[in-house]
Amino acid sequence: GESVGLHLPTLSVQEGDNSIINCAYSNSASDYFIWYKQESGKGPQFIIDIRSNMDKRQGQRVTVLLNKTVKHLSLQIAATQPGDSAVYFCAETSGYSTLTFGKGTMLLVSP
Amino acid sequence: DSGVTQTPKHLITATGQRVTLRCSPRSGDLSVYWYQQSLDQGLQFLIQYYNGEERAKGNILERFSAQQFPDLHSELNLSSLELGDSALYFCASSVEGGRAGDTQYFGPGTRLTVL
Numbered sequence: 001g002e003s004v005g006l007h008l009p010t011l012s013v014q015e016g017d018n019s020i021i022n023c024a025y026s027n028s029a030s031d032y033f034i035w036y037k038q039e040s041g042k043g044p045q046f047i048i049d050i051r052s053n054m055d056k057r058q059g060q061r062v063t064v065l066l067n068k069t070v071k072h073l074s075l076q077i078a079a080t081q082p083g084d085s086a087v088y089f090c091a092e093t094s095g096y097s098t099l100t101f102g103k104g105t106m107l108l109v110s111p
Numbered sequence: 112d113s114g115v116t117q118t119p120k121h122l123i124t125a126t127g128q129r130v131t132l133r134c135s136p137r138s139g140d141l142s143v144y145w146y147q148q149s150l151d152q153g154l155q156f157l158i159q160y161y162n163g164e165e166r167a168k169g170n171i172l173e174r175f176s177a178q179q180f181p182d183l184h185s186e187l188n189l190s191s192l193e194l195g196d197s198a199l200y201f202c203a204s205s206v207e208g209g210r211a212g213d214t215q216y217f218g219p220g221t222r223l224t225v226l
Contacts, residue, residue, distance in 0.1 A: 043113065043115075043201050043218050044203075049214060098169060099156065
């Protein structure tokens with residue numbers, strides 16, 4: 001069953017579309033950011049990370065953008081597939097402090 | 112599969128009881144983290160251990176405790192359980208102790224239901 005809240009922001013897209021999931025963070029001292037994907041009934045899965053000395057990083061079908069000026073992080077997923085349906089969390093940390101997770105965004109992909 | 116294992120997968124118990132959740136980190140990882148995920152609170156950090164020592168503490172109740180053993184596996188003990196403790200409990204591990212770039216990998220979780 002679902003492992004996250006019922007009132008998450010939800011992004012609904014069609015298969016093949018590009019998806020953009022946004023995250024605002026609050027700690028201006030944060031220097032490391034991670035995106036996790038959580039499928040129903042599973043633990044969060046690492047997708048991609050970025051350090052604060054970068055503003056863009058690309059992976060396989062995913063790109064993370066960091067705008068430190070406005071403390072904003074985004075995850076772009078190219079050619080979204082039904083298997084991408086999940087809850088996506090951003091997380092931030094600074095130095096040796098622990099990760100702080102955002103509330104999450106549910107991505108629903110229709111075939 | 113992240114390489115982090117957690118047992119049991121499901122746990123159903125009654126209020127007032129005590130339970131122990133177990134976590135084995137990825138091979139080579141020295142740090143273990145515990146998180147609670149409930150419907151209304153999202154992912155909440157509870158506590159971190161590094162090489163057997165407590166490294167950081169988050170929103171962990173006094174009724175909860177944890178430890179990391181010499182073989183690096185960790186246990187989370189939850190006592191005097193209340194209905195509100197029903198949640199998913201995740202363990203994560205990382206190579207070091209949380210510096211930037213030290214990615215945390217999560218286990219599959221233990222679903223605790225308190226009746």
